[in-house]
Amino acid sequence: MSTIKQLAKKESEGKSFRGGHSLCRGCGIPIAVRTVLNSIDTPVVVINATGCLEVATTRFPTTAWNVPWLHVAFENAAAAASGVEAAYKALIKRGTIPDDEPITFVVFGGDGGTYDIGLQSLSGALERGHQFIYVCYDNEAYMNTGIQRSSATPFGASTTTSPSGTESFGKAQKRKDLTAIMEAHHISYVAQSSISHWHDLSTKTKKAAKAKGPAFINVLSTCQLGWRHEPRDTVNIARLAVETCFWPLYEIIDGYYRLTHEPIEKRQIKTWLKTQGRFKHLFNNGNEYLLEEIQQDVDKNWNRLLERCRQDANYFERQEAYF
Amino acid sequence: MSRTIKETPSVLEASLLTGAQAAAHAMRQINPDVVSVYPITPQTPIIQTFSKFVADGKATTEMINVESEHSAMSAAIGSASAGARTATATASQGLALMIENIYIAASMRLPITLAIGNRALSAPINIHCDHSDSMLARDSGVIQIYVENAQEAYDYMVMAPKIAEHEDVLLPVMVCQDGFTITHTAENVSMLGDGEVRDFVGEYHIPYSLLDLNRPTTQGPFDMPDYYFEHKRQQQEAMEKVPAVLKTVQDEFYELSGRLYSSIEPYKIEDADYGIVILGSTAGTVKEVVDNLRDDGKKVGVLKIRSFRPFEEEKIRYHLSRLKGIAVLDRSMSFGSYGPLFTEISRCLYDTEPVLRNYIYGLGGRDLFPDQIEDVYKKLIAGDTSKATEYIGLRE
Numbered sequence: 247m248s249t250i251k252q253l254a255k256k257e258s259e260g261k262s263f264r265g266g267h268s269l270c271r272g273c274g275i276p277i278a279v280r281t282v283l284n285s286i287d288t289p290v291v292v293i294n295a296t297g298c299l300e301v302a303t304t305r306f307p308t309t310a311w312n313v314p315w316l317h318v319a320f321e322n323a324a325a326a327a328s329g330v331e332a333a334y335k336a337l338i339k340r341g342t343i344p345d346d347e348p349i350t351f352v353v354f355g356g357d358g359g360t361y362d363i364g365l366q367s368l369s370g371a372l373e374r375g376h377q378f379i380y381v382c383y384d385n386e387a388y389m390n391t392g393i394q395r396s397s398a399t400p401f402g403a404s405t406t407t408s409p410s411g412t413e414s415f416g417k418a419q420k421r422k423d424l425t426a427i428m429e430a431h432h433i434s435y436v437a438q439s440s441i442s443h444w445h446d447l448s449t450k451t452k453k454a455a456k457a458k459g460p461a462f463i464n465v466l467s468t469c470q471l472g473w474r475h476e477p478r479d480t481v482n483i484a485r486l487a488v489e490t491c492f493w494p495l496y497e498i499i500d501g502y503y504r505l506t507h508e509p510i511e512k513r514q515i516k517t518w519l520k521t522q523g524r525f526k527h528l529f530n531n532g533n534e535y536l537l538e539e540i541q542q543d544v545d546k547n548w549n550r551l552l553e554r555c556r557q558d559a560n561y562f563e564r565q566e567a568y569f
Numbered sequence: 570m571s572r573t574i575k576e577t578p579s580v581l582e583a584s585l586l587t588g589a590q591a592a593a594h595a596m597r598q599i600n601p602d603v604v605s606v607y608p609i610t611p612q613t614p615i616i617q618t619f620s621k622f623v624a625d626g627k628a629t630t631e632m633i634n635v636e637s638e639h640s641a642m643s644a645a646i647g648s649a650s651a652g653a654r655t656a657t658a659t660a661s662q663g664l665a666l667m668i669e670n671i672y673i674a675a676s677m678r679l680p681i682t683l684a685i686g687n688r689a690l691s692a693p694i695n696i697h698c699d700h701s702d703s704m705l706a707r708d709s710g711v712i713q714i715y716v717e718n719a720q721e722a723y724d725y726m727v728m729a730p731k732i733a734e735h736e737d738v739l740l741p742v743m744v745c746q747d748g749f750t751i752t753h754t755a756e757n758v759s760m761l762g763d764g765e766v767r768d769f770v771g772e773y774h775i776p777y778s779l780l781d782l783n784r785p786t787t788q789g790p791f792d793m794p795d796y797y798f799e800h801k802r803q804q805q806e807a808m809e810k811v812p813a814v815l816k817t818v819q820d821e822f823y824e825l826s827g828r829l830y831s832s833i834e835p836y837k838i839e840d841a842d843y844g845i846v847i848l849g850s851t852a853g854t855v856k857e858v859v860d861n862l863r864d865d866g867k868k869v870g871v872l873k874i875r876s877f878r879p880f881e882e883e884k885i886r887y888h889l890s891r892l893k894g895i896a897v898l899d900r901s902m903s904f905g906s907y908g909p910l911f912t913e914i915s916r917c918l919y920d921t922e923p924v925l926r927n928y929i930y931g932l933g934g935r936d937l938f939p940d941q942i943e944d945v946y947k948k949l950i951a952g953d954t955s956k957a958t959e960y961i962g963l964r965e
Contacts, residue, residue, distance in 0.1 A: 300791065304791050305791050306790045309787035312785055314781070314786060315785070315787045315788065317789035318673055318789055319673060322639060322670065325639070325643035325644050325647070326647035330780075332603045333602060333648040333650075333651035336631040336648075339629060349782070367643065370636030374635075
């Protein structure tokens, strides 16, 4: 477990991810990246899917990365990471690199590169059991190409390919539960976190780094441009997603669920939706039923998660201290 | 940590092997650090045979059994970037699926060996040979070698890493063998000893390893219009350096094996008036026809192109420019234009005399018979100057 001082110290010493990149002000991604990288004690090698993070940090001949970093394409970050990890094992076997200097491989991909186009390669890599941490920074749409809907985009959100209009209330489909899909691979560590909860993300990163085989962390990351909010509200809006139980923080260890943050007072989903321009149309007269539907869906998912965590509570009581 | 590999003694006498087995043996002897595999007919026997070698401890390679060819090539890129000697194999739809990454591998200058079992592209789905698949990668920046038989498949698989990894080159190499005709046909193949191959290919070192923690590199960054063009130009420069490297490697291979290779193989073309230009296994049949026609006093020959990328224009011009008539036999099509080999040949002979004819043959595994090849020569000799593409053995 890191304290904020330890993270800050690591940040100033290691500087694995430097400033000077061109991510937007108020972007949630660098918060996720710094928190993750500063929470890992070993040297890291980063593999990055195409997306905002890749484009904004590696404009040739500049780079924001002071750790080894590889980008291949959009849909194959996990496959590329498989190759890097296999090479690492092979080179240890060959005696080219030492076997007593462990490297943590960290993959970063957005929701487009993870929920959608990269799902197959990620699934394959998880099944094969490569040793890496996959971090999805989920900002709920294809932000890099200009806010197009993805399978992570919430029901009712207006995006450039699911715009609200006289005949449309925005995205008509519910979001995909990627974290559950990851759990179905029976890997030892899966978690959901948010840029608003640095301590939660840092702790989960440390657990992920110690997991045997692949680990997956789904991190909610706001996008002021796509969600249409003030850049200064980034962290608060991400926090409200957690407090409304739209984005619960939990982890799945060896298939057992555990809630890592329980809101003191569960807020109405409306309070979160209101903070963002992409949901503005939902508050028009006549759309009350949509707000009702969204609230019901949040409640249903939250209750199911609570139930699951309750069922699995015994497992964690039996464990002395996991990781 | 490294396991010892049981040595196979130098096999100077021939073994009966299919092209796929020959390629797998070459891989076993090279013992790449990482091989990513995904099955597809007719390439599958290459990776199956190799997987068994690994399972039996005859190679110590890290195998990655990926979930698609796209991931096979992606993993190969990751592995090669990390400084591991890397190979993969594919065909047809698999090659089509990985094409995005073939371009990326070449652009990132990663010396990956790709064993190809040439097969037609869908639709209609067809598992038999033509060159549509590898022609899809024609402009990707990979080196493309087309082989005639299992022996050449073995030999070029052994040479591939040495060509690919040369510091002037650093490009992927595709060794293309015709599906079924070569991959599944057993022939006598002379193999080198394991130690000989190991010494020949040497240790693998790349200038920038992703795993070099003391010198972190950003690999695969993003280019704006101010740099992209220069990076593409550098790829061309690397490709221009390949012929010299290819020659050196082939010469060194000759020293070792007694088998002398060149990027092209002229057969009875020196004093010929009429010639056929061709890629791959069909060259063997054409040579047979040439011999028969020569017996009848016809001055005919054949030029087999091994290295299609890079296309060694000067050498090819040297052999072809003084002929009276040339038929270029393409085993793939570029719809709306001529066959890809014909386009190359006609470009490199644009200011010369020979009459050029384009024939398309063998798509989807359609057989080509000696009498059909003979007809091609006879038409050339008869002074046929038609410009239209002809299709051999096709029901119109």
